[in-house]
Amino acid sequence: MNMLIRSIVGLIILIVLLIVPHFLEFHHQDLLIFLTINVLVVASYRLVTLTGEWSLIHAVMMGVGGYTATLLFLNYELGMWFTLPTAGLLSAAVAALLCFPLLRMTQFYFLIGSFAAGEAIRLVWIQFLDPFGGTGGLSGVSPPMIGDIDFMDPIPYYYLALTVVSICLFLLYRIEKSRVGLTLHSVHWKAPLAESVGVDTWRYRALAFITGSFFVGIAGALKVHYIGTITPNQYGIGFMVFILIWVIVGGYNKFYGPIIGVIVLTMFDESIRGFDEIRPAIYGAVLILSILFLPLGLESIPGKLKAWFIGSEVVEPPLTDE
Amino acid sequence: MELILQSIINGLIQGGLYALFAVGLVMIFGVMGVVNFAHGELVMAGAYTIWYLHAQQGLGYLPTVVVAVVLVTLIGLLMERFLFRPTRNDPLAGLICSIGMLFILQVIATLIGGEGPSKQVPPVFQGTLVVFDFLRIPNQRIFALVISVAALVTLWYFLARTKLGWALRAVALDREASALQGININRISMIAIGVGAGMAGLAGALMAPLTNINPHMGHNVIITAFIVTIVGGVGSLSGAVLAAILYALFHTFMTVYFGGTIATISGLLLMVLVLIIKPTGIMGVRISE
Numbered sequence: 001m002n003m004l005i006r007s008i009v010g011l012i013i014l015i016v017l018l019i020v021p022h023f024l025e026f027h028h029q030d031l032l033i034f035l036t037i038n039v040l041v042v043a044s045y046r047l048v049t050l051t052g053e054w055s056l057i058h059a060v061m062m063g064v065g066g067y068t069a070t071l072l073f074l075n076y077e078l079g080m081w082f083t084l085p086t087a088g089l090l091s092a093a094v095a096a097l098l099c100f101p102l103l104r105m106t107q108f109y110f111l112i113g114s115f116a117a118g119e120a121i122r123l124v125w126i127q128f129l130d131p132f133g134g135t136g137g138l139s140g141v142s143p144p145m146i147g148d149i150d151f152m153d154p155i156p157y158y159y160l161a162l163t164v165v166s167i168c169l170f171l172l173y174r175i176e177k178s179r180v181g182l183t184l185h186s187v188h189w190k191a192p193l194a195e196s197v198g199v200d201t202w203r204y205r206a207l208a209f210i211t212g213s214f215f216v217g218i219a220g221a222l223k224v225h226y227i228g229t230i231t232p233n234q235y236g237i238g239f240m241v242f243i244l245i246w247v248i249v250g251g252y253n254k255f256y257g258p259i260i261g262v263i264v265l266t267m268f269d270e271s272i273r274g275f276d277e278i279r280p281a282i283y284g285a286v287l288i289l290s291i292l293f294l295p296l297g298l299e300s301i302p303g304k305l306k307a308w309f310i311g312s313e314v315v316e317p318p319l320t321d322e
Numbered sequence: 323m324e325l326i327l328q329s330i331i332n333g334l335i336q337g338g339l340y341a342l343f344a345v346g347l348v349m350i351f352g353v354m355g356v357v358n359f360a361h362g363e364l365v366m367a368g369a370y371t372i373w374y375l376h377a378q379q380g381l382g383y384l385p386t387v388v389v390a391v392v393l394v395t396l397i398g399l400l401m402e403r404f405l406f407r408p409t410r411n412d413p414l415a416g417l418i419c420s421i422g423m424l425f426i427l428q429v430i431a432t433l434i435g436g437e438g439p440s441k442q443v444p445p446v447f448q449g450t451l452v453v454f455d456f457l458r459i460p461n462q463r464i465f466a467l468v469i470s471v472a473a474l475v476t477l478w479y480f481l482a483r484t485k486l487g488w489a490l491r492a493v494a495l496d497r498e499a500s501a502l503q504g505i506n507i508n509r510i511s512m513i514a515i516g517v518g519a520g521m522a523g524l525a526g527a528l529m530a531p532l533t534n535i536n537p538h539m540g541h542n543v544i545i546t547a548f549i550v551t552i553v554g555g556v557g558s559l560s561g562a563v564l565a566a567i568l569y570a571l572f573h574t575f576m577t578v579y580f581g582g583t584i585a586t587i588s589g590l591l592l593m594v595l596v597l598i599i600k601p602t603g604i605m606g607v608r609i610s611e
C-alpha cells in the first residue's frame with residue numbers, strides 16, 4: 001500500500017517536472033533551470049553537513065567547477081560531456097587538498113577556516129587576470145548542440161540539467177542511505193563512540209567533503225554552460241549565505257528538507273520581485289523568523305500538524321530514516 | 323626608509339581601528355559563544371551615522387561620534403535580546419540569525435544612503451603633522467589613533483579592575499560555574515554585546531572620514547576581524563589587540579609592495595597557517611574539554 005502511494009507520488013512529481021517548462025514564460029524557464037541547479041547545490045551541501053560540520057566554502061567549490069568548465073571550454077573547445085565530469089573531479093581534487101589544513105579544525109574553527117580558504121581562492125580569481133579574467137570574469141561559454149537540438153533554448157537545457165541533477169540526486173541519496181552515509185551520521189552524533197568501534201572520523205569527514213565538492217563542481221559547470229559567463233562575485237559569501245538559508249529554512253535533518261527549502265524560497269523570492277531594494281532584508285527576516293520559530297525547518301511542518309491534529313507528541317529523532 | 327617608517331605609522335593607526343572592532347567580536351564570542359557575522363555591519367552602521375548626521379545634516383563631528391556609539395550599542399542590545407538570547411543553546415542558530423541581521427542592516431543603509439558610488443566624509447581635523455620633514459600624519463588619523471587607544475585602555479581597566487569586568491571574564495571562562503556563583507548571565511551578555519557593539523560603532527565613526535562608505539563595507543571588516551581573532555587566539559582580548567597591530571602592519575606593507583588583493587590573500591593564508599600550526603593563536607591558551 002505504502003509502496004503504491006509512493007510510486008504514484010513519484011510518478012506525479014516526474015510528470016510535473018517534465019511538463020512544467022511548457023507552461024512558463026521565458027523568464028520563469030530561466031529561473032527553473034537555476035532552481036534545478038540549486039537543488040543539486042543544496043543536496044550536495046547536505047552531504048557535507050552530515051558529519052555535523054558547516055563549511056562556508058561550498059559556493060567557492062561550485063565556482064571551482066564553473067571555472068574549470070569555462071577554461072576547458074574556452075581554451076580547448078571541449079564539450080560539455082567532458083567539462084561536466086572534469087569540473088566535478090577538479091572540485092573534488094581541490095577539496096582533497098584543502099582537507100589537510102581544514103579538517104584539522106572543527107566547529108567554529110572549521111567554519112572560519114573554510115571561509116578563509118574560500119575567500120583566498122576567490123581573491124586568486126580576482127587577482128590573476130590571466131587566466132581567470134579578474135573581477136569581470138570570463139564569458140563566451142556556450143551550451144552544446146546535439147544534432148538539431150540547440151541547448152541554448154531554455155527548454156532543452158532544462159531537460160539536460162534535470163537529467164544530470166536527477167542522476168546526481170539519486171547517487172547522493174544512495175550514498176546517504178548506504179553504510180558510508182550511516183557512518184557519517186554516526187560521526188556527527190556520536191563521534192567518540194564511532195571512533196571507539198574503529199571509524200576513522202577524519203577519513204569520513206574528508207570523504208563527505210570531497211564527495212560534496214564533486215557534486216557541487218558539476219553544478220557549477222552546469223550553471224556556467226547555461227549563462228555563459230562566470231565572475232568571482234557569483235560565488236562569494238553572498239551566494240554561500242543563500243545556500244545556508246535554503247538548507248536551514250528547508251530543514252537539514254532529512255534528505256528532502258534542503259530541496260523543499262530551495263524550491264519554496266525560490267518561489268517566495270519570485271513573489272517579492274517588485275521590492276528589489278529591500279529583498280535582502282526580507283530574506284534576512286525570513287531567516288531569523290524560521291530559526292526562532294521553526295528550528296527544524298519546513299520539513300518539520302507535516303509532523304507538527306500531525307501531532308496537533310492527532311494530539312500526540314511527535315518526538316523528532318535527530319537521526320531519521322524516512 | 324621613509325616609505326618603511328611611513329608604512330609603520332599608517333599600520334599602527336590602522337591597527338588601533340582593527341583592534342577596536344576585533345575586540346568586540348572576541349568579547350561577544352567569548353561571553354555568548356556566538357560568532358557575530360553582522361559585526362562588520364555594526365561598523366558600517368557607525369560610519370553611516372557619521373555620514374548621515376555629520377556630512378549630510380551638518381551636525382558636529384564629535385557629537386555625531388557619540389550618537390553613533392549609542393546607536394550601534396542599541397542595535398547590539400536588541401540583537402542580544404531578540405536573536406542571541408533565544409538561541410543561546412545553539413551556536414549555529416545564533417550565527418545564522420546574525421547573518422539575517424547583516425542583510426537587514428545592509429538594506430537599511432541602502433535605503434538611507436541610496437545605491438550608487440561610495441560616500442565620502444570630508445576630514446574634520448584639517449592639517450598634517452610633519453615629523454622629521456618626511457613623515458606625514460594627517461591630524462584625522464592622529465585623532466583616530468588617540469581615541470582608539472583611549473577606548474582600549476578604558477576597556478582594559480573595566481575588565482581588569484572592576485567587579486563587573488571580572489564577572490564578564492568569569493562568564494567567558496565558564497558560563498555555568500559563573501551562574502552558580504550568582505552572576506546574572508543575561509545581564510553580562512547584555513554588557514558584553516553592548517560594549518562590543520559600541521566599540522564597533524566607534525570604529526566605524528572613526529573610520530568614516532578615512533575610508534569609502536558603502537553598504538557592503540562590512541565585508542572587509544569581518545574578514546579582517548576574523549583574521550585578527552584567529553591569529554590572536556580565540557577568546558584572548560590582549561591577543562586580539564596584539565594581532566590587530568601586527569596584522570595591520572603586515573597588511574599595510576603587503577599593500578604597499580604587492581597591492582591590496584595580494585595583501586588580503588596572504589592575510590587569509592596566514593590565518594589558515596595559524597589555524598594549522600597553532601590553533602590557539604599567539605596568545606591563546608589551550609582549553610581542555
